[in-house]
Amino acid sequence: MREGYIRPKGSSNAIPLREIARANDGLQRAGFAGGLEAMQRGRVRIAVGAWLALVVASLPLRAVELDIPVALGGFGLGFYEETARAFEELRPDVTIRLYGDPRITDRLRIRIIDGDLPDAAMPLNLLIPTLARAGRLVDLRPALDGLNWEGDARWGDTFLPGALNSWVIDDGVYGLPFGYAAWTLFFNRAMFRENGWEEPRTWDEFFALCERIRAAGIAPVSLTGIYGNYPDAFLRSAFYSLAGSDGWRAINELEPGARLDPRYERAAAVLRRITQEFTLRGWEGATHTAAQLAFLQGQSAMTVSGSWMINEMAGRIPEGFEIGSMNFPVFPEGVADPTTIQAGADNFFLFATGDPERERATVDFFRFMTSRARAEAFVRRVDAPVAVRGVPIDAFSPAMRSTAEMIANSRDSFNMPQQMLQPPVIRQALVDSRLRLMTGRIDAATFAREIEAAAGIDRARAAQPDFVESRHPWAAWSLLALLAGAVAWSIRNLLRSRGKAARTGDDSHFGTLRHRAAAGFVGPALVLYAVLVLAPGMAAFAWAFSRWDGLSERTWAGGFNFRWLLFESDVFWAALRNNLFLMVVPAAVVLPVALGFAYLLHRGIWGARVFRAVFLFPNLLGGIAATMLWMSAYEPNGGLVNAGLVALGDLVGSDWLRSFAGHPWLSADNLYLSLVPIYLWMACGFNLILYLAAMEGIDPQLYEAAQLDGASRLRQFFSITLPLIREIIAVSVVFLVIGGLSAFEMIWLLTSQNPTTATHTLGTLMVTTMFNEFQVGRATAVAVVLFALVFAGSALAFRLVRKEAVEQ
Amino acid sequence: MNRDSLNAEAKEARGGLGVSSVLNRRPNSRLGSGLILAVLLGYAAWVVFPMVWVAYSSFKADAAVYLDAFALPGLDELHPENYSRAWREARFGDYFLNSVLVTSCSVFLIVSLGALAAYALTRFRHPAGKATFWLFLAGLMLPMQLSIVPLFFELRALGLLNSRLGLILVYAANGLPFAVFVLSGFFRALPRTLHEAAIIDGCGEFRAFWSVMLPLAKPGLVTVAIFQFIGVWKEYFFAFMLAGGDADGTARTLPLGLANLSITAQYRTDYGMLFAGIVLVTIPILAIYLLLQRHIEKGIAAGALKG
DSSP states (O other): OHHHHHHHHHHHOOSSHHHHHHHHHHHHHHHHHHHHHHHHHHHEEEEEHHHHHHHHHSSSOEEEEEEEEEOTTTTTTTHHHHHHHHHHHOTTEEEEEEEEEHHHHHHHHHHHTTOOSSSSEBSSSOHHHHHHHOOBOOOOOHHHSOOOTTTTBBBBBBBBGGGGTTTTTTTTOOEEEEEEEEEEEEEEEHHHHHHHHOOOBBBBHHHHHHEEETTSSEEEEEEOOOSHHHHHHHHHHHHHHHHHHHHHHHTTTOOTTTGHHHHHHHHHHHHHHHHHHSSTTTGOOHHHHHHHHHTTTTTEEEEEEETHHHTTTTSOOOOOEEEEOOOOOBBBBOOTTOOOOEEEEEEEEBOOOOOOHHHHHHHHEEEEEEHHHHHHHHHHHHOOOOOOOOOOGGGSOOHHHHHHHHHOOOOOOEOOOGGGSSHHHHHHHHOOOOOHHHHHSOOHHHHHHHHHHHHHHHHHHHHHHHHHOOOOOHHHHHHHHHHHHHHHHHHHHHHHHHHHHHHOOOOOOOOEOOOOHHHHHHHOOOOHHIIIIIIHHHHHHHTTTTEEOSSSSSOOTTTTTHHIIIIIIIIHHHHHHHHHHHHHHHHHHHHHHHHHHHHHHHHHHHHHHHHHHHHHHHHOOOOOHHHHHHHHOOOOTTTTHHHHHHHHHHHHHHHHHHHTTTTOOTTTTHHHHHHHHHHHHHHHHHHHHHHHHHHEEEEEEHHHHHHHHTOHHHHHIIIIIIHHTTHHHHHHHHHHHHHHTOOOOHHHTTTTTOOOOHHHHHHHHHHHHHHTOOOOOHHHHHHHHHHHHHHHHHHHHHHHHHHHHHOO | OOHHHHHHHHHHHTTTTOOHHHHHHOHHHHHHHHHHHHHHHHHHHHHHHHHHHHHHHHHSSSSHHHSSSSOOOOOGGGOEEEHHHHHHHHTTTHHHHHHHHHHHHHHHHHHHHHHHHHHHHHEETTHHHHHHHHHHHGGGOOHHHHHHHHHHHHHHHHTTTTTTHHHHHHHHHHHHHHHHHHHHHHHHHHHHHHHHHHTTTTTOOOHHHIIIIIHHHHHHHHHHHHHHHHHHTTTOOOHHHHHHHSSSSSSOOHHHHHHHHHHHHHHHHHHHHHHHHHHHHHHHHHHHHHHHHHHHHHHHHHHHHHO
């Protein structure tokens, strides 16, 4: 298999020799500078000779089809498709199914667990280390030690310095970098020129400039609060400038005390100052594209993004807008080289499908894609940097050349650690504490302490996998006691009601069914129900006591998953709090409103039927459509809600209403309150219909009698209507409770599939635990807790219904 | 359903025959109902306007949405191509067919299997009858999240992951407890004399069920069908977990396609396409609703009252 990797041109004997020679010539012409040509041609000849020898030695090959999904990000698919077709011409025995997919990561997770591996993929956010260690990925190191496509160099040496370092796991190289990008400070060149502003070199100059921009009535920077990596570029850059590569390595390898370094605190203060003083309003709820759009609309003077921004926003850059790009400022006393860039690549990962032919063909395809000719074709097509050396600068458009030069001129580069290489606690802490830092709730010193504490937990976990830190003992024991009480109570009630049922007897039966007839009637339903509901439900209880990544062997974990969730996990308790909020608050709003409207319609009003129909419709729309509708309406700039409030403010002259311009409704802090109107919008009609139906059963004579007694309509509502429909109110409360506990799709969409600790619900926590962290056992443990809560909650509500029914 | 009270109100308004109306009509009652009407109209506007806004914004360019959220699109700058893009991106045609197929098949299974089981379990004695009935009812308490992880692996083992058949069976199985529960109430209410008559006429048990009892339980069947249809049509969680994983999207339903659209739009800031997608998904629901409004309202009310 190893020989296969170093074969320069794959191993098909199906290609006529002439074809190969022609293809090689074409590539030489396209990619090589004249002076080197002769020498390289000599080397190529040797390589082709070696290849021929291997071809003769190898067995006849079957045709292979490669399956390569690509994240549909800013660059589009065109280049990759073109490369696939060109490769198929060179290798007629290979067909490549290459396709783009915006949700590639979600799908890949499922496919990986499913065992249906693609040959290669460019995902955005997968648990690569786990996959690599489980043997699901191809280690590229042997191939990289072999020759490149042209056959004139070691393949690994043809990449930009450092580009291959992102995915080194246990000495293996698992990521193949291609599209390259540098974090950049973009500025509005025309705005800078008109105001006489200059590009800042140091952080002091940067802040002085921000003061001037703000004084001119413009927001200095627009940022996203939803994707924390963007604003974090300021922190990373400031820290690297101060601490250099040693300091950078220390914090990323979680060295004890590294985050308490005063230089880290100073870098955090830079980020805090920018977001607190100089950022366009509404950033907390803005996505990166919304922030970039605000910049392009002239609402801010600068924004931070990757060099992909120009590509990403293509078609949305106003005519005549001059995008300037610069590197981040530095500290003059810092140790890092001032030309240092923050840069990284889109990586392809090759999957170990277990089929050597396909794996070989896949490596060959990527050798072809990273050839100089294809790299230059990539630059010319998508106008973005590439991780392969030697692309001439004139291949870039004028707008990109300053970025390309920044990359070419840099003497040092660093990249943020791949999110998935970070241990879980610090990964989550970075997201959560960073948000608190940026919103000004904690200062830089507290931020540093929190991150250090998280690093400490990760260090402890690495040393002792079964260790559970008791962080929430009170909450955990109370919940357990509560559940135990609920179980005991419902068992007691069950025993009692059984006694009653036995006494009353039942004479509605037609007779006794024989076994065969019974099986005919009940069998199909019972089988379906047992196989697809009961069996997996039972299995969940067993799996919750295991440790399993879905890939390797399942092992017994005892109560570890539960102990971890209840006693240590902050996310679990935050998610449970959010579920409780969704159980109580929307219900408290929806119930009275629906009840009030139902009563009004019930007592007769003009157009009652139309109102009923209109109010119910949003419920039928479904959670996804409704959520998307409201997501657009809540958009900080350009959404219906803020535009409406501001327009109203202008109308009545209220500054308070006008201050909603750019209000971030969907930021982590505001998200749950913003859900309440959506719930009302969706659920009011449904509950109203229920109440109306129940009210219809009320004898009209009761009202007439009350009216004769002189009771007002309000009085009638409380003394007649409400008591008579208490049962259906309890039913609707059960619906709302179950709905609140199992909330998933709204949060999933509104957080862009990326909930923070503060915005998780148990449902989203379960999904991310399973598909982001591959912790199948822990995911089922979450589900079991959820079940216990739903069970206790519904039992309680049903019990209340019963009691009232008996009372009447 | 409100006809009686409406009639009463109409009589009152005409100063008619109701004894009560003469006695307690207060002078401010006209003002009061005007106020009530205003509140209801205001709420209705709040319910409707976001949809109207999405509908007309779906013809605008992104920059226009961004600059003035309220403005109607200018007639010279309509962007109907938002729709063709949404249609392509959301693969609306394919996913719509999937949704129709999955929903109708699973609802058919729920109603037919549920009716068979509910009938036998409520009207006949069998040693295991009572236990089986309670087993079904227990299903009402199981949140769907509980079984999803093992279910995922189970479907994979059966080769039903990412297939329409798998989704249909899962929806059907999960709808059965509700169907058994609601239908058992309807069957219990049927008079035993009908069954006796059918048997005396020489029907077998199944024939008696099929031609005598089932038609009588029709309102219950409609209730279950409507309730489940609405539920399955907009279901996202199971579809996301069990049918969202394959590359071709052979089994993806509309909610998945629509959610996909929002994720794509985030990468490209494509409001126009997003809005057009929402409109495309809303139209069929609106059409069905206008046709079946009364049935749907009744179904919801009956389903919840029984459940």
